[in-house]
Structures are given as C-alpha cells and as structure tokens.
Amino acid sequence: MAKELKELTKRSVNYSEWYNQLVVKADLAEQSDVRGCMVIKPYGYAIWEKMQRILDDMFKATGVQNAYFPLLIPKSFLSREAEHVEGFAKECAVVTHYRLKTNETHDGVVVDPAAKLEEELIIRPTSETIIWNTYKNWIKSYRDLPILCNQWCNVMRWEMRTRLFLRTSEFLWQEGHTAHATREEAEERAKMMLKVYAEFAEKYMAVPVVQGVKSETERFAGALDTYTIEAMMQDGKALQSGTSHFLGQNFGKAFEVQFLNKDNKPEYAWATSWGVSTRLMGALIMTHSDDNGLVLPPLLAPIQVVIIPIYKNEEQLQQIDEHVKPIQDKLRALGISVKYDNADNKRPGFKFADYELKGVPVRLVIGARDLENGTVEVMRRDTLEKETVQLEGIEAYVKQLLDDMQQNIYQKAVSFRDAHIYECEDYEEFKQKVKDGGFFLCHWDGTEETEARIKEETQATIRCVPFGVEQTPGTDMVSGKPAKYRVIIARAY
Amino acid sequence: MAKELKELTKRSVNYSEWYNQLVVKADLAEQSDVRGCMVIKPYGYAIWEKMQRILDDMFKATGVQNAYFPLLIPKSFLSREAEHVEGFAKECAVVTHYRLKTNETHDGVVVDPAAKLEEELIIRPTSETIIWNTYKNWIKSYRDLPILCNQWCNVMRWEMRTRLFLRTSEFLWQEGHTAHATREEAEERAKMMLKVYAEFAEKYMAVPVVQGVKSETERFAGALDTYTIEAMMQDGKALQSGTSHFLGQNFGKAFEVQFLNKDNKPEYAWATSWGVSTRLMGALIMTHSDDNGLVLPPLLAPIQVVIIPIYKNEEQLQQIDEHVKPIQDKLRALGISVKYDNADNKRPGFKFADYELKGVPVRLVIGARDLENGTVEVMRRDTLEKETVQLEGIEAYVKQLLDDMQQNIYQKAVSFRDAHIYECEDYEEFKQKVKDGGFFLCHWDGTEETEARIKEETQATIRCVPFGVEQTPGTDMVSGKPAKYRVIIARAY
Numbered sequence: 007m008a009k010e011l012k013e014l015t016k017r018s019v020n021y022s023e024w025y026n027q028l029v030v031k032a033d034l035a036e037q038s039d040v041r042g043c044m045v046i047k048p049y050g051y052a053i054w055e056k057m058q059r060i061l062d063d064m065f066k067a068t069g070v071q072n073a074y075f076p077l078l079i080p081k082s083f084l085s086r087e088a089e090h091v092e093g094f095a096k097e098c099a100v101v102t103h104y105r106l107k108t109n110e111t112h113d114g115v116v117v118d119p120a121a122k123l124e125e126e127l128i129i130r131p132t133s134e135t136i137i138w139n140t141y142k143n144w145i146k147s148y149r150d151l152p153i154l155c156n157q158w159c160n161v162m163r164w165e166m167r168t169r170l171f172l173r174t175s176e177f178l179w180q181e182g183h184t185a186h187a188t189r190e191e192a193e194e195r196a197k198m199m200l201k202v203y204a205e206f207a208e209k210y211m212a213v214p215v216v217q218g219v220k221s222e223t224e225r226f227a228g229a230l231d232t233y234t235i236e237a238m239m240q241d242g243k244a245l246q247s248g249t250s251h252f253l254g255q256n257f258g259k260a261f262e263v264q265f266l267n268k269d270n271k272p273e274y275a276w277a278t279s280w281g282v283s284t285r286l287m288g289a290l291i292m293t294h295s296d297d298n299g300l301v302l303p304p305l306l307a308p309i310q311v312v313i314i315p316i317y318k319n320e321e322q323l324q325q326i327d328e329h330v331k332p333i334q335d336k337l338r339a340l341g342i343s344v345k346y347d348n349a350d351n352k353r354p355g356f357k358f359a360d361y362e363l364k365g366v367p368v369r370l371v372i373g374a375r376d377l378e379n380g381t382v383e384v385m386r387r388d389t390l391e392k393e394t395v396q397l398e399g400i401e402a403y404v405k406q407l408l409d410d411m412q413q414n415i416y417q418k419a420v421s422f423r424d425a426h427i428y429e430c431e432d433y434e435e436f437k438q439k440v441k442d443g444g445f446f447l448c449h450w451d452g453t454e455e456t457e458a459r460i461k462e463e464t465q466a467t468i469r470c471v472p473f474g475v476e477q478t479p480g481t482d483m484v485s486g487k488p489a490k491y492r493v494i495i496a497r498a499y
Numbered sequence: 500m501a502k503e504l505k506e507l508t509k510r511s512v513n514y515s516e517w518y519n520q521l522v523v524k525a526d527l528a529e530q531s532d533v534r535g536c537m538v539i540k541p542y543g544y545a546i547w548e549k550m551q552r553i554l555d556d557m558f559k560a561t562g563v564q565n566a567y568f569p570l571l572i573p574k575s576f577l578s579r580e581a582e583h584v585e586g587f588a589k590e591c592a593v594v595t596h597y598r599l600k601t602n603e604t605h606d607g608v609v610v611d612p613a614a615k616l617e618e619e620l621i622i623r624p625t626s627e628t629i630i631w632n633t634y635k636n637w638i639k640s641y642r643d644l645p646i647l648c649n650q651w652c653n654v655m656r657w658e659m660r661t662r663l664f665l666r667t668s669e670f671l672w673q674e675g676h677t678a679h680a681t682r683e684e685a686e687e688r689a690k691m692m693l694k695v696y697a698e699f700a701e702k703y704m705a706v707p708v709v710q711g712v713k714s715e716t717e718r719f720a721g722a723l724d725t726y727t728i729e730a731m732m733q734d735g736k737a738l739q740s741g742t743s744h745f746l747g748q749n750f751g752k753a754f755e756v757q758f759l760n761k762d763n764k765p766e767y768a769w770a771t772s773w774g775v776s777t778r779l780m781g782a783l784i785m786t787h788s789d790d791n792g793l794v795l796p797p798l799l800a801p802i803q804v805v806i807i808p809i810y811k812n813e814e815q816l817q818q819i820d821e822h823v824k825p826i827q828d829k830l831r832a833l834g835i836s837v838k839y840d841n842a843d844n845k846r847p848g849f850k851f852a853d854y855e856l857k858g859v860p861v862r863l864v865i866g867a868r869d870l871e872n873g874t875v876e877v878m879r880r881d882t883l884e885k886e887t888v889q890l891e892g893i894e895a896y897v898k899q900l901l902d903d904m905q906q907n908i909y910q911k912a913v914s915f916r917d918a919h920i921y922e923c924e925d926y927e928e929f930k931q932k933v934k935d936g937g938f939f940l941c942h943w944d945g946t947e948e949t950e951a952r953i954k955e956e957t958q959a960t961i962r963c964v965p966f967g968v969e970q971t972p973g974t975d976m977v978s979g980k981p982a983k984y985r986v987i988i989a990r991a992y
Binding site: 036043045047052071073074076077078080081082095097098099100101103104105106107129136143155159162176178351 | 529531532533536537538539540541544545548564565566567568569570571572573574575577578584588589590591592593594595596597598599600601606607608610619620621622629632633636642648652653655657669671844
C-alpha cells in the first residue's frame, strides 16, 4: 500500500488520472462488473452517510417529509410531459419481462418469453412522473397543499461514458418533489432549496459555490427554471453540484392534478423538484485533495483523529495503550471520532501514508519520549504541518484545530476559486484562456446560437446567470450584439 | 375522515380486511399504479426511518459497516449457485434494453430494438451474487477477513399476489453480507444477527418473537442454515419477521473467493447474509393495533404526544396557546416528540379520532376549565383510558406513561402469544385447531414428506425448530414415526 501510494499520479501531471486513482486507492468506490455501475465501499459510504444525515436534517427543518415511490415507471408515463420524455427516453433501462427460466441445456437461465410485460417499465431516471401520478389522488383542495416530499433512493441513467461518482449509470441521490397552490410559493420553494444546497456545500463540504439560474438550453427537461450551484474544481472546471427546478404547472397539467382554490375554482398545482447525488462526493474529493491523497473537511470525515503509537517493544506499547485510553475518552466526550491504530502488523510509516491517503484530518503520534515529556506530535492533514504539543488539554487543542481546518480548507478553496474567475470581453482571449480552466464572466446576447457556437468551438458551456453579481449591460463577445447581463461560462464535468 | 374512520372493518369481522383498510386510512402506504409496487407515505416512512436508525446503530455496534452495491445483476451471476437461481429466477424483473425512442406516430415512445443488451440484467431480488463477485477482489488473505458489510436498499421480487408491506414486488430492506475465515466465526455471526433482530423486535417494536432454525424446505435458496424470528399476529398466524443465513462456502465456491489462511494455504471464504424489510411494518401494525386504528409502541411513534385545545373563542385559544408553549418545551427537553394541533378548520372530535387512527401514544387535551384548575386530560392510546392530571410535573408523568405503555403493549402481546402456543400430539386435533390460528409445538419426524402433507392438508408450515424450548423425543403426529424434537407449525403470512 505504501508503495502503491507513491504511484498516485500527481495532479499537475494528469488531474483526471489523479482523481480516478485516488477514488480507488482511498477505498471510496470501484467499478463493478455491471457496466457503468459502481460499488461504494464502506469508507466512501461513511462520508455519504454523513452528508445524508446533515442534508436530511436541513430538509426537515424546512418542513419536508420523507416518503418512498416505486422504482419502476410505466413507459407511457414518460410521454405525458413532452420535454421530459425527450430528455430521458434516450438513457433508460427498460424492464420487458418478469421471469427467467432454465435453458434447454440446463446449465443456465434465459428470459421466459411467456413472461413479457404488456407495458414495458423503465427504471426511474428521476421520479416526477410517478410522483405526480400519485399526487393526483392526494390533492383535492388548497387545504391539501403544500405537499413537501423527499425520497432518498437510487436512479438509473444509461450513460455511455462513466466516471466514479461524477457520472455513473446508477447513482444514489435525494429527490424532493413539492406541490403548491400558487406560482409564487413554488418559486420561493425552488429558491429556498437552492439556498439549502449552497449552505450545505459551503458550511459542511467547505466547497464554495456560485448560485445562479440555468440558460434555457441547460434547463432540466420539463422545468421553467433550473437553479444551480456550480463549484470549481482544482483544474478550473465547473462541477454542477445540485439543482432545484421550478416546474410551473407542467406536471400538474400532464397528470391532471387539479385542486379547488379558496374561491372554489379548479386550478392546476404548481411544482418544484430538487436533487443532489453521490456526485457531491466527486466535488468533495476534487476540491480539497492533494498529491498525497484525500483532504476531508473535518465535519464530514468518518474518522476525525487517528492516534498512532511508536514503540520498540511490547512493554512500551502497553504503556502507550494505557496512556492513550483517557485521551480517546476526552476526545469522544467532545463528540470527536477517534481511531487508535495499534495494529502490530503494519509499520508506522505505512500507517502515516495510509491515513494521509484517506484524508483523516488530525494525526496524533505518541512515542516513548512523549510519555516521558507529557507531549504528543500533532499533524494536520490540510497543511501537513507537524507540531509537538502538551498532552494536558489536548482535547481542546484538537477541537480548535478541527474548527480551524474546516475554515482553512474552505478559505483556500474560496481563494482558488476567486483567483480563477475572469471578466472577459474578447472571444479570442476567451478561447485561449478557457483551455486552462476557470469561470469566465461574459456578456451574453441570450441566444441559443451563441451558446451553441461557444460550446462547439471551446467545449465550454454557460453554467448559469449568477446571483449576487452586479449586472450591467454590455456587448456579447461572440456575436457583438447587445447583452443584458453576464453569464458564467466554463468547461464542466 | 371521522366518517371514514367509523368504516374501519372490525378485526373480529374480517381481520385481513381490517389490516388492508388500516394501512391506507392511517396514511402509512398505498398501492401505486405500478403492479405490486407500493407508495410509502410520509407517516409510514417516518416509522420506517425510526426503525432504520435504531437497527443501523445496532449493526454498527457489532462492527458492521454500510456500503452500496449495484441494483442490476448480470443474468449469468444468478446461475453460479444452483439453488440460488432455482429460488429466485422465477420472480425476476429483467432489463433487456437501455433506450426508448419516439414511435412512428410521434405520440409516444417505444423500446429501441437497436439498444438490446448483450446479456440481460436482472433487478436484484437479493445481492449475494453481485456482492460475492465483488468480494472476490477484496479477499486475498485471512488478514482481509472478516468483511462485515450491510446495505439499505430496494429489492424486487415479482410477486403474483401482493399486500401492502407484507408482500410487495418492490420492497425496502437491509441486507448484511459477511465473509469469514472459519466456519465457526460465520455461524456465530449468523446467530448474532438473529439475536440483534430479536432484541430489536422485542425492545423497540414490542413484538415478541420465537427464535429458531428453519427446516431444509424453508431455507433461503443457497443457505446451509436459515435462522428466523417468527411473530404471532392477532389472528394467530405467523409472520416471519427477519432471517439470518449461514451460507457455508456456497458463494465462496460459486464466485471463487479464496484466501490464504495462516498456514498460507488457500481456502474458500465462509459467508452469512441477513435481512429485515418493510415487512416489519406489517408485523408492527398487526401485533398491536385495534378497531380504532393503529397502536404504536412509543419508541417508534413519529409523534409521541399530541396536544389538543378545546376552546369557545379566539381569546380562549390564545390563552391555551400560551399555556401550551412551556409544556411543549418541557416535553421536548426530555426527548419526547410533541405536536400541538390548534388547527382551526377541524373539530376536536375529528382530531381525537384521527390521532387514535394514527396511533399517537399520548393525547393531552386542555380546555378552559383546565386553565383554571391547572390540570390536563391525559389519554393513553393502548387502553384508551383517560385521566385528569395536574399540569405541574406533567413532563415526568408523560415520560413514565410512555415507558409504561411500551412495556404494557409488549406484555399484552406476550400474553396473547403464550396463550396461543399449544403442544399437540394428535393430527386430527391439529387440523381442527389450526384453522383458528396459533403456534403448534409438534413432534416432527424430520421428513419432507410429512412437511408437505401438513402443508397440503392444512396450509400450515413448519415455521422453525424453536430455540430455548426443552426438547424431548416423541412420535410424529402425522406419520407415527419417531421424532427427535418438536417444531412450531402454523399458518403464516
């Protein structure tokens, strides 16, 4: 493993390869033998669980409840909303039969042709259709509204080119689906959930994001507006990290979800949907990690502190063991997760490298001399700085250090991001610079033609019209036409 | 709703119909428009979430970690283990294509014949095959063992006759899959997890269970031993509530999972798997509930206490509102979940019936006279007894009451169960009595023939060879042959 670790490709050599290797070497996930589907390993899943727990609490604090809707969707449901079917039909896993039978040579199984479904079922790529088909029966009056449901589940989109966490055929996510009596309330909810995502990304993942609204081309299939949070990776590319959609009455109409309003008149319900997925794992990894391995924000690290003993013989180890016990207790009493690794079959050097690779935020090393001096060596993963500290009060020291690290990696990511956002007025300059990554704040004339040309010529796309940026009119750098505002253009994952 | 409530069929009239109605009326779940698949509604899902959280903590306390494996399994994987494919091939949802396309009349979508998979994929009915195919790469040495993984996920078994929670084509569950270096360790793990299930059922669900081992006929497809917990419903039928399987080296051999043992010799890994599902919701509902609706054990109730005001005018309501605030705070400080329902558009009588239907354990009612007297009316859902209590110290009173209720419904279920376990030596008597339900402790000669005859003639099955029962040899009541021990025979869900 220590040897393997050295083989981690450097970011500067091949960022993409570095990512692929890191995900596997840090035991986060691996490819399965099922095309495009990943196995999320226990260490990776532990991070995802922490994310889930926090997001779930944040959703519930806004009144959202969890529920569960079927995995399979009748094919005809997809066709009800014209744009929606256009967006998802091309990447659906289709269930056509419900039984296998023994083959003629009795050494395997084949699909039983007698068990063909009357109507094919697709594995949900997203659940608007099946959920709005259900809401039809739940919504009769304005008193039944709003409905604020979320589900944590798996979805399937048949991707041709996949990468662990970033783009897989099956992925885990949450999808919120709300129904409202008024347009204003639905729009407000869509924006509210974007804010929740942004707060989660920045506060817990330590990933700064740009909030904004998508261009029409980049909208979710069936949405009137798609709000997005866009994060910048260390190669300057954008990673769309969460989206929240204002769906208008499109699904209300498609599934005939009408309610009687306060004036006793029928109206179609207004909808939102919003989701984040295991893709967030990719954002987390790529924002902070370095050539030694993962760097995890303390608030999401499954193990926050690892303690490693250095000893010459069994007796010394026993002394250290006894010494470490109260340290563990004190750290745990402060809610800090600690692992004491006194395994005898691995050398300290191996352990150091392994926990660095896995991104454990704080490492405490205790040797014979530390016993004598009442000290401990503390290493912080973000800067790799080491310090020898008095054991007395170590728990408060570590707690403060974890807080500092959470802030530090966030600030580092903010600085990097801000240093790579450019205002740009010249298309030739843009074409040159965009190759090296970064977010480009450019005036856009609002036409699909310009958008398509930029994408074709530079592989960059309009990520969003950013919120919180003072907008002034100008000239589109591509078409030369007048432009009302600037958009963020970048290459993206 | 109050009207609907009255329409809940009585248990004594039609127990099965009572259950079906209750699940829907209490807002726990409903049928979806996808054959055999259910929608778990927010109130039902909140109970399931509580179960998940507690079980997950219990698993982790035994060293288990969560992970995630693919939804889809290559058809050929199933065939690797002969009994396994026999057990599951007949009820598989099969994915044959990965794309839809617009139909010729441009008003719908059809399966794109060009997008046919080379090998069909099945939606997991259980994940032994895909997981052991993965473990092959994780296990090289005895040092890599044990592996203790669990996943919370959805599975699909194409059932012909479905009932909400009890038998649905798609259901939610957890499946643990462990790999071990020795037979002893694997057997111990299989038994350990059965104990975890039994403890969870009895301590949290307040559902007493019989622990035991299945007959060969009733074993999981591919197991050497299947351990089970069997609960008795109010109609005397058994509900298999959780199983834990010792799989021997069957999957180790089928997927060539070999490791080098301490003597550096190759050996096949030993396996267990174990699972509980949303079926537990069925056990919970059917064990405790009554003709008024759900009865929930306080430890799993999403809302433990509901407070309802009785008022004549807006001014009284305001007084009560102010009065209730500190009560809510005090209860919450003790970790009790409280809902104050002062909604103005429903009458108190409607609210009473609705919260009874939903099984909220404790109801507090506060009216104008209570304000004067410093009292509150307390109703407990299990016995429906009402009492007027001093408001001073109400939080301690309620806490004690919740503890008492948890114990009471458990004891009630134990008494019912114990009163319906019969030792039986005579097959004619058995055939008469089994129609009315109950668990029958009968000597069994150990043959499949006897087992099949009982099933055919009485629809009853051998539930298990129970643990913790003093066994003495005897005579099989059906065949008259010698029998080494007694088994539990019952009709089952």
